[in-house]
Amino acid sequence: MNKVILPICLYVLFYRQVLCGDVGPIGGFIRSNLVGHPVIHEEQSWIFDPDVALRRRKQFIELNGDKGDKLIERLGLGIDGYDEERLKIQRVRDEGHLGGLNALLP
Structure with a gap:
């Protein structure tokens, strides 16, 4: 069988x-x-403009600051609606510090 x-x-x-x-x-x-x-x-074609970064640089700096420091701060504040409270707490915490480090301590 x-x-x-x-x-x-x-x-x-x-x-x-x-x-x-x-x-x-x-x-x-x-x-x-x-x-x-x-x-x-399969062949594919993509529209690519290598000069778009040069044109948008001014807009990025106005919105996010030089080197993106405002962007990093906004990301650290979160998106849950408590950003103002977190910003106050961070400002109190960072008072007397230089770049997040205490200048008086090694």
């Missing part, structure tokens, strides 16, 4: 691959490991 079932199962699998247009296990291995999927070989 087992001698009959195995060839029938293999026949059904190969017949399904032919009907579906599959490349089979060997073809699938070659395509995925050696050649690559067809999506990898």
Whole structure:
């Protein structure tokens, strides 16, 4: 009985691959490991402007400060609505410190 079932199962699998247009296990291995999927070989075009950073530099500095110091401060305050309270606590904490470090301690 087992001698009959195995060839029938293999026949059904190969017949399904032919009907579906599959490349089979060997073809699938070659395509995925050696050649690559067809999506990898499609050409794509991207609109890229290398000078956009130079044009937007002034806007970034006005919004975030030089070197992004205002941006870093805003990120540290959070987005949950308690930013004013956190800013007051941080100002009290950092009073007398230079750049977050105590100038009097080593």
